[in-house]
Amino acid sequence: MNYSLKSSALVCMTVLLSSTALSAETFRWASTTDPQTMDPHAVNSAPVLSFMNNIYEGLVRRGKDMSIEPSLATSWEPLEGENGWRFTLREGVTFQDGSAFTSEDVMFSYQRASNEAADVRSWFAPVSDVRVVDDFTIDFVTTAPNPLFPDSIANFMILEKDWAEGNDAALPARDAENFATMNVNGTGPFTLASRDPGVRTVLTPHEGWWGEAEHNVTEAIFTPIGNSATGLAALLSGEIDFIQPIPLQDVAQVEERDGFKVLEGEETRVIMFGFGHEHETLLYSDDVTDSNPFTDPRVRLAAAHALDIDSINRVLFRGKIQPASQLVPAGISGYSEANSDRPEYNPDRARELLAEAGYPDGFSFGLKCTNDRYINDEALCRAAASMFAAVGLNAELSTGPVRDYWPQLREDDFDMYLLGWSPGTFDMEHPIRFLMHSQNDEKKLGSWNFGNYSNARVDELLPMIQQEIDPAARQALIDEVVAITQEEVAYIPLYTQPLIWAAKDNVELTQRADNFFLLRWVTVN
């Protein structure tokens, strides 16, 4: 499929800015989760990073279509004679307190964000040194060639050095709050007018912002609304202008009312099933207790052939999901066009494969799923369990809230499990690093590869992918990884999740594929 066509359709749903004169407006919006903190380095979670992108800025940023564009850096190029990148900074930028932005602030923010107290420090794992060249030039030296480094720091936000140090916020708050938990001083288009955590957060435009304002918001009021029915009622009663996300089943409710619209896009999150590759026996089986059939790739392939994604899509998702062949959706950099086929629904083939593997009558096993993490996750697992059962794979389903799900997976308490993965860097390297490389705590690799899928060639290819500058050669390496992991059915990629937001008709905004909502693209007509 045509890349640009597909990506523009998939990655972004931009509604054209209307040409009417921009007038002053208060904009009210809601989301399910309150950002835990106003400190952009303290928590590496989507609610925080998405929110803080309105207030703080990075050296680079992502545009409406997720592409990397200049922000506080106007340009960047590889260092000569060593590995790393030189960033040329924007001049004339001021922080919200009026002080000027220089490379010292970048240096300070780097030290702050890479400190042990910061949750975002993993972004700087490849960095060996940072050097201030002059007021508007800074070098990031990396241990190896790192073509994707600029992309990987799009959410690395810059704080003002004197402000942070002067207010005892030189480090992110780990245990107790500090000044930066509730106060801000960024260079971004909006600043914090008031904050009542969990209740109401008000943003107002930063008058001295360097950029050209595309929005017409004079005041933006955010309210977290955890209960989806309440959120919907708040929208339909007109008390809020926009809500993200709404449940699939409420789409019709919104669409049939005048004055409201549903914004649908596709998130980059791929939902998949994973296996206990390393487990010697099944934990939850009634019939196979002395071995783990899932170590046989034929059994894993059989499981993949048993799943009818089209039916799942039709029945559970109202046709809003995209079947996935690999761990990133099409349109994301590194997506392997050469391996875009997924195992088709073929229960007969599944039974044959099971028979070949020595399980003609199938076997029972445990399937672990979340029930509050992904859209319709529990329903999906029920459907999958019945599809598995049709070929003889009797899944004993257990579902639970995500808050105790990860610890169970970390303790290897599963035979098969559900996982959703959104590539933080918007590149295929990300899932390879976290999900496909074998577990290696020391190198911090494979940290979400719960079943410890391990293939020496994949482990070998990862650093090569990370360091390859030539796009074609890099893609060839990625294609090889995808081919291997498909061949061995390391995971069963299922589909990419839809993004469903709802707004009043008079609100124009941009739905970005990373589920970030940015005020600078909002117009209220």
Add this chain to the structure above:
Amino acid sequence: MAYFILKRLIQSVFVMLAVAFLAFSLFRFVGDPITQMTGVETSVADQERLREELGLNDPFVTQFVRFTGDMLQGDFGFSYRTRQPVAEMIADRIPATLELGIVALLISLIVGIPAGVYTALRPRGVVSQTILMTTLIGVSVPTFVIGIMLIFLFGVQLGWLPTFGRGGTVQIGGWESSFFTVDGWRALILPAITLGVYQLTLTMRLVRAEMMEVMRSDYIRFATARGVPMRRLYFKHALANTMVPVITIIGLQFGGVIAFSIVTESVFQWPGMGLLFLESIRFVDIPVMGVYLVVIAFFFVLVNLIVDMLYVAIDPRLRVKDAA
């Protein structure tokens, strides 16, 4: 009397300790706070370091002793989720919950007592039967359904009242009150009704039953025979005698209203303690959950104490006994 109050307050400390102990022993099954505090990219080693720093690797007893020890010294700790001081977070949310609970209680009393008296005096009337039927529906339907129905009727369809939040509030010496603005009152109506429906029905049925009982008693018959005016008879002689059990039940229920306003607060996004508790469960915010449960236990103890004191005020016989 002072001795009585003091004794009860000392007892309350033990109640709270017991609650804290129970709560703490359950927290281990709530989930892992660390995975909720960190992003997906955070390395396992960093997660472990944080776990160690927060003392989550310590044995259960050590953690419990530290928690209660800090609390006895007035240190309520910091939230894992927001890093704010827990005492401040909870204190900020108490006004919302208390005001909601009080208004819900008032609604239930102001409507429930007269309705109970009326239905007792005219048990077979059409109005009585209608009241009894409708309130029965009120208790049978779960709170969140009532809440959502009210929201969609009055908030969305008619657009008369706000669907969420507290509306306009006024700060009075650190107490954020809804009572002083029209917006605040408008926002209070639906959640207070939702929270109060169950109480209302209970109050009404209790008053009705007690009233019918009392009306059959000898002293009422004698009073009727003596020609005591009906109005005086019903409200002075009969109603006053129904009040002891009514106050007991309502008092005890009020603790429950405060504690279990969680559902109502969630449906109306009412920024009270219950909503805070729900968010804390989602994030496995152990310090907030622990303090919340202890505070709620304290409320229960306090309400019980007040109920006991009200008995004495209402029932002269208890006063005599106390004096003796």
